[in-house]
Amino acid sequence: MSNWCILGDCGKDNCHHCYPVINCSMGHSFCIKNGCCHEIIEKDIDVKRNDIKMQENNKKIIVNDNNVLVTGCAGFIGSHVCEYLLKKGTFIYGIDNLNDYYDPEIKKKNLQLLKGFDNFIFKEDDIRYTNIIRDVKPKKIIHLASMAGVRYSIENPFIYNKVNVEGFIHILQESVKYGVKQIVYASSSSVYGLNKKIPFSENDKIESCNSPYACSKMAMELYAKTYSQLYKLSCIGLRFFTVYGPRGRPDMAPYKFLNAIIKQEPLNKYGDGTTSRDYTYIDDIVDGIVSALENNKKILSGIYNLGNSTPISLNKFIETCEKVSKKKAIINNLPMQLGDVPHTYADITKAYNDLN
Numbered sequence: 001m002s003n004w005c006i007l008g009d010c011g012k013d014n015c016h017h018c019y020p021v022i023n024c025s026m027g028h029s030f031c032i033k034n035g036c037c038h039e040i041i042e043k044d045i046d047v048k049r050n051d052i053k054m055q056e057n058n059k060k061i062i063v064n065d066n067n068v069l070v071t072g073c074a075g076f077i078g079s080h081v082c083e084y085l086l087k088k089g090t091f092i093y094g095i096d097n098l099n100d101y102y103d104p105e106i107k108k109k110n111l112q113l114l115k116g117f118d119n120f121i122f123k124e125d126d127i128r129y130t131n132i133i134r135d136v137k138p139k140k141i142i143h144l145a146s147m148a149g150v151r152y153s154i155e156n157p158f159i160y161n162k163v164n165v166e167g168f169i170h171i172l173q174e175s176v177k178y179g180v181k182q183i184v185y186a187s188s189s190s191v192y193g194l195n196k197k198i199p200f201s202e203n204d205k206i207e208s209c210n211s212p213y214a215c216s217k218m219a220m221e222l223y224a225k226t227y228s229q230l231y232k233l234s235c236i237g238l239r240f241f242t243v244y245g246p247r248g249r250p251d252m253a254p255y256k257f258l259n260a261i262i263k264q265e266p267l268n269k270y271g272d273g274t275t276s277r278d279y280t281y282i283d284d285i286v287d288g289i290v291s292a293l294e295n296n297k298k299i300l301s302g303i304y305n306l307g308n309s310t311p312i313s314l315n316k317f318i319e320t321c322e323k324v325s326k327k328k329a330i331i332n333n334l335p336m337q338l339g340d341v342p343h344t345y346a347d348i349t350k351a352y353n354d355l356n
Contacts, residue, residue, distance in 0.1 A: 021035050022035040036123050068091070069093045069138040071094075071171070073092070073094030073095065074094070074110050075145075076110075077243060081286050090119065094121070094122045095123050095124070095125040096111075130170070133175060133178050134177075134178055139180060140180070141171065141183045143171055146216075147164055150213045150339045165220060168223060169223060172224070182295060184238065185238070187217045188213070189242070189344045192239075194210055194342075199345040200305065211339040213339075220237070228301035234300050236295065236299055237304070239303065239307075240306055243282055246282065248282075254279075257318060267330065269332065274342075275314050275341075276311040276343045277314075279312055280307050288306040291356060297354055306346070308346065309346050309347065
């Protein structure tokens with residue numbers, strides 16, 4: 001059978017066993033079951049590798065050794081990272097399980113935006129079981145897929161271990177097996193928990209994680225460091241600090257508060273309003289992720305804070321929402337919730353020096 005290697009590991013762009021294709025012109029059963037790549041026609045491979053070639057019935061054909069796999073591509077941060085890289089011409093394989101932690105229709109709208117790019121291929125998939133690394137053999141991975149939410153993790157702790165920890169282990173195992181060179185993955189400011197020293201530094205001891213979500217992210221960091229030691233797999237973890245911006249998650253404070261104020265519905269304020277968060281705009285997070293992916297300093301293993309380094313109190317945040325909406329908030333005062341932390345505040349010196 002043509003376009004088919006014997007062992008399944010020749011690595012040629014036009015091999016359907018190594019790179020099973022969507023809408024296979026030869027009708028391979030393996031492709032029908034596992035198709036996830038663009039079809040490369042051998043007679044058209046007359047360009048240098050890592051280039052983008054136009055042709056074959058007016059269809060864009062991607063010839064690229066340096067494709068990037070993005071997990072959680074349909075989410076808030078994932079969709080922004082993909083959009084940025086796609087505009088730069090990077091070929092992206094994206095996976096997402098489109099779970100219902102929040103309305104999946106929001107994720108599907110994000111996907112519609114990404115599917116407008118010819119250099120994007122999506123597969124609905126679960127990081128705990130995916131074979132995408134075997135199938136497309138990316139050299140770099142941006143791992144953003146995780147169960148999010150501090151408060152939800154208090155009520156549903158087991159799923160955070162299954163998805164965040166076991167899912168990441170599967171990604172790490174597959175990466176070692178199929179020759180991935182680098183993983184950039186999402187950690188969280190939540191790992192600092194009840195630490196009292198501020199601003200939070202990557203060198204601070206982590207001794208008081210305050211939710212199963214935070215524990216799962218801390219475990220991911222430990223596994224990443226271990227795999228870097230064992231297999232020389234570059235793993236860069238990024239501790240995100242309260243990300244906001246367009247297409248933001250509906251469970252996050254910016255969306256919830258503005259939506260409630262605009263609709264003149266009560267919003268829940270937990271505590272006396274003196275708690276604070278280091279709100280970080282999505283474009284700054286994307287810049288940090290892309291810089292980590294470029295990895296100009298050839299970092300093998302590292303953890304970095306990505307934040308704004310300017311914490312805002314809850315009271316000030318509500319005042320700002322009132323100002324931009326030109327409406328007064330209807331506030332339902334409640335005690336602090338289990339799992340909450342009093343402050344987040346990022347020291348971003350290390351990221352500035354290494355990732356710039």
